[in-house]
Amino acid sequence: MERHFGLNDRPLPEPTVARLPIYLRIAEEAVRSGATTISSDELAGLAGINAAKVRKDLSLLGSLGTRGTGYDAAQLAGVIDGILGAELDWPVVIAGVGKLGRALINARGFLTGGYHLVGLVDVNSSVIGEQIGEHIVSSFEQLSASLRNPPKIGVITTPDHSAQAAAESLIALGAHSLLNFAPKVLDVPEGVRVRYVDLSIELQILSYHAAREATSEPVGLLATVGVEADQLRPTPWAEAPGVSP
């Protein structure tokens, strides 16, 4: 598995990594709208951040820009795509076929690019066998028997009390990266990466700020991101690639 670091030796700063998907979206959008080139200023405006940050971020990927002109939108998209690994093949299994699981399965924009669903599992026998889109919900045993290659990413959309069991099953299937939507801290072996997404926290953060909105502070565009546990890195930003139900 190829290693992508910055231009040099070092890995990219987490905040930069978190912004890359945003730049990618904007660059792709620019290409679609016929632009061949895009400047750090434009990128910054659309991302809701400042241009210096954009340039600093992109300079870590190499000298992609042309002075006086800007960045080649298509090339930029390609480079970011490569770095994010989106051009590789990322088989995904979703565990938990409840409302949220279904929403993600059907969301345009969630499973795009290199991410594709290879399995849908649940422990509830009333949904096992159900067909959703092109997939049939199976038990872990069934999926385990039928999968040729292990999934790279496991998505947990079970109720919280089942999350740990789901995690263990996904890990047993071979997943080393988990995206957990359940409000539960997972106990996973060394080497397994977990990313937590907590939607209710967003409301709490919003209301914290709203409660002191009186002091009308500048309001910026936002970015959305899950954070790396240990080294909590946030993601600044605007233009969220998203879930469109």
Next chain:
Amino acid sequence: MERHFGLNDRPLPEPTVARLPIYLRIAEEAVRSGATTISSDELAGLAGINAAKVRKDLSLLGSLGTRGTGYDAAQLAGVIDGILGAELDWPVVIAGVGKLGRALINARGFLTGGYHLVGLVDVNSSVIGEQIGEHIVSSFEQLSASLRNPPKIGVITTPDHSAQAAAESLIALGAHSLLNFAPKVLDVPEGVRVRYVDLSIELQILSYHAAREATSEPVGLLATVGVEADQLRPTPWAEAPGVSP
């Protein structure tokens, strides 16, 4: 509207704000499980971060702990709850009753505490009039006529091409804070706060790291958070309060 700052004068650092909901969950959980007291070490372990950070964060809220003992779990929960404004009343309107909207409406844990749904709107006449839980989907006009008080928070779960219109309607209803799940940058007037949540970005961040997993780095628990656009602040962390479909 009361102003909550740290102990002193200054507002809390964004990363701290993003961690508070996590501490809150853990403290509440501790209370439920019968513990009266919880230490920064325990908090840290459950949150997937280190104890110094926990103590620094909590010290900004006041001298809540007792040396040699730890923090009073119930008191801690109460204080954080107050700071996050969760004990206040936060009327929420959800715009866009597609799969994701329905998932959020039904998710345990999304609309809890002081957050409660006061309206469900959509532009699609085929869903207007539909009853979902205790609410009936209405048009913006209908809702506008029937709402007594403006919603404080608007949640956008429409397709991306409708997001801007939804935002404008929500703002017209009186919402000053928006939580946008659509992959679209919103153009909003000064004073309106937008928080973007992009679920597909999570996959991209996971795969970026997975692609260089070869170098087995330490794997931490993660935190999930949307970020404040301008000042991009991430959220470190583990134990995500979540969406359980």
Next chain:
DNA sequence: ACGTGTGAACTAATTCACAGCA
């Protein structure tokens, strides 16, 4: 002129390490 790339300055956040109270 224009806009990138980047060292330098600055600001923010994390982590250390320990004094001090229960």
Next chain:
DNA sequence: TGCTGTGAATTAGTTCACACGT
């Protein structure tokens, strides 16, 4: 002895400002 609270040190990230290519 145990664990908080917190200054000090460190590390990370952002922003400035300008030299340099086109």
